[in-house]
Every structure is written in C-alpha cells, then in structure tokens.
Amino acid sequence: MEDGASDWVLHVDLDQFLAAVEVRRRPELAGRPVIVGGSGDPTKPRQVVATASYEARAFGVRSGMPLRAALRRCPDGVFLPADNPAYEAASTEVMDTLRAPDLAVEVAGWDEAFVAARTPDPEALARRLQAAVRDATGLSCAVGIGGNKLQAKLATGLAKPAGVARLTDAEWEAVMADRPVDALWGVGPRITANLAALGVHRVHELADATPQRLAERFHPRIAVWLHHLGQGRLDSPVDPTPRAPRGRSHEQTFATDLTDRAVIDDHLGALSRQVADHAVADGTAVARVAVKVRFAPYFTKTRIRKLPAPTVDPQEIAAVARALLDGFEPLRPVRLLGVRGEYPPPA
DNA sequence: TCTGGGGTCCTAGGACCC
DNA sequence: TCTGGGGTCCTAGGACCC
DSSP, rough: TOOOOEEEEEEETTHHHHHHHHHHHHGTTTTTTTTOTTSSSSSSSSSSSSEOOOHHTTTOOOSSSSHHHHHOTTTTTEEOOHHHHHHHHHHHHHHHHHHOTTEEEOOOOOTTTEEEEEEEEEHHHOOOOOOOOHHHHHHOEEEEEEHHHHHHHHHHHTTTTEEEEEOOOHHHHHHTTTTTTGTTTTTTHHHHHHHHTTTTBBBBHHEEEEEOHTTTSHHHHHHHHHHHHTOOOOOOOOOOOOOOSEEEEEEEEEEEEEOOOOHHHHHHHHHHHHHHHHHHHTTEEEEEEEEEEETTTTEEEEEEEEEEEEEOOOOHHHHHHHHHHHTOOOOEEEEEEEEEEEOOOOO
C-alpha cells in the first residue's frame, strides 16, 4: 500500500471481566480478592470459580476451581454469585464502544472481540481502543495484535493485564516454537493426547509434522488445520455479522443427587420455562428440545428431539423433556439436569 | 481441586426416499 | 429378484472455548 497501511487483526480481551464488573458497581471492593461463581456461598459443594480478580489469583485461586478449594486458599475472599444479566449488559457497552465505521468487530464472547483494521500503526489503534473502553465503561483490557485471529488471540496472552503485544509471522517461531501444543487456540486435552501419541509435544514439532502424518490420528481436515496452526496460520476471517443465537440452554447441578422422579420432573418444568422465556425474549421459538442428564458419579448423556412445529409453550417443551428423560430408564441418581431449546435454522 | 453454566461447530451413522 | 448408489433428514456425541 502506498500509505504504508496493512491489514491487522486485533484481539481485545477484558481483564478479569466478571470480577471487574462487580468492583465497578461496588467500588469498596477495589483491591480486595473478589471471586465470582455459583451461588456465592463457597461452603456449598459442586460449584466452581467463574472469575477471580488478580488479588484473588495471588492466593492461587483459578477459574474452574471448586469454590470450596478457593475458600481454603483465600478465606478472606469476597465471594459473589454470578449475575449473568449484569455481565451481558456490560459486555454490550464494551462492544458498542469498539464498533466504528472503519473497523470490523466480531464479538467472540462476553469479554472478548476481534477487530479487523487497515492501519499503518496497529499499536496506536490498540491504545486508542483501550482508552475508549476505559473512558466509556471504566473497564480495562489487553489487546493482542496479529496477522490473523490465531496470532492476535495468542498475543493477548502476552499483553495481559492491560497491555498491548504483537505476534505475527515475524515473531511466531521465537515466541511459540518451544511452547506446548495446548498453548494453541483450539487445541484442548484430547487433541494434545492424540498429538503426544504421534510424538508431537511442542508447537515447532506440530509445524514440522505433515498433514499425512497427522492424519494417522486425526480426520484429514483436522490434520490440515493442525498443521497450519503450528505455523501460526488460520484462515478464519474476522466476521462482523451479528450472530443470532442458535438456541438457549439452562442447566442445574444439584448439591445432592436427585432420585425422586417427581422432583426431577419439577426441575425439568422449571428449566423448560426458562428456555421458553428466553426464546420469547430472542423473538423466536424452540424447534428442537434437548435434555442433558449427568448421572452420579459423573457421566453425562444428551437426547434431543425435533418438535412437530416450533413452540414457546413451556408445557409442551417440558412434556418433550420428560419424554426424552424416559429414554434413560432405569434412572440412576441425577447430579445435573439441563434443558436446551434449539431455534429453527435461519431461512 | 471431585469436577459450573452457557455456548459453538463438526462428524458419524441410521432412516428413508428415489 | 436381496442388491446399488446418491441425497437428505435426524440424532448422538466429540471437542473446544469463555
């Protein structure tokens, strides 16, 4: 380009988002270890940490940790229940702030977004976005800069908290080569285990593995994707198209397992009502109903059924949910129940 | 440390029709 | 006639992410 501008992807990631929203509305919590998750009562079992503030992380509290473990590590922590509507509203504030005529913004979750931009100085743009978010919402974020979404996303990890970092083809090898493969976005425990079986543990080993070799353990398409991932390549473009939800689910883990079918049916009724309400709020209807059951000790099954016609009637959704549950007879003790409503595919 | 809740996307296999 | 091939719909579940 004559003007020296190039195409960049920026990844904006809000710092300790849930905890930050809680501190914003209760400033007296600033500087204290704040732990968000579950009902907010850390003495109850079967609940985990959703987000911990940096002060709480200093005590070893991590996302996904049981609340009881967090309480042991951080007895003076402030434990708060998750307030999803508040986080959703705060997220909308942030995303609206990021959107500008010359930027394509893809919302990637409550607390993160990808931004595509053509600019000669992506660091300056990153600082500008950070300032805009801070001025408009009081929240701080880290920004990663890359040549694609993968690079930008991983750069954010280097930028936290509140910083800016760049990871492009030029830096990829120096930064990523020796890191374990699960540092890559999209590589979880199963893929890591399958790669280990091929003797591939580090990113540079993945980059050097041919798709043919990877196809010994993976679907050919996955093999190609992994091969590219190791080299820092990802084709997926930033897509600013607003995404309509595919469905809504509600689930609940019980402090003690349920065995009484009548009690189970009551819970399915309540979950079905929430799903129906959500469909109405989304301006659509439920076309398929899924039931998720986690049996004791920890074994999960899902069943789904298409309805004769889409509905928002909670009774009808509940009736199908109960019928689906019948398919699991004889019923073992139930640890979790979930109901999901899937919306009709876009026309 | 006994393991939440809410999502997305993808694949495989059976049923069914021509 | 016991056997084929293609296409589509539907369900189960894998895998990952925040």
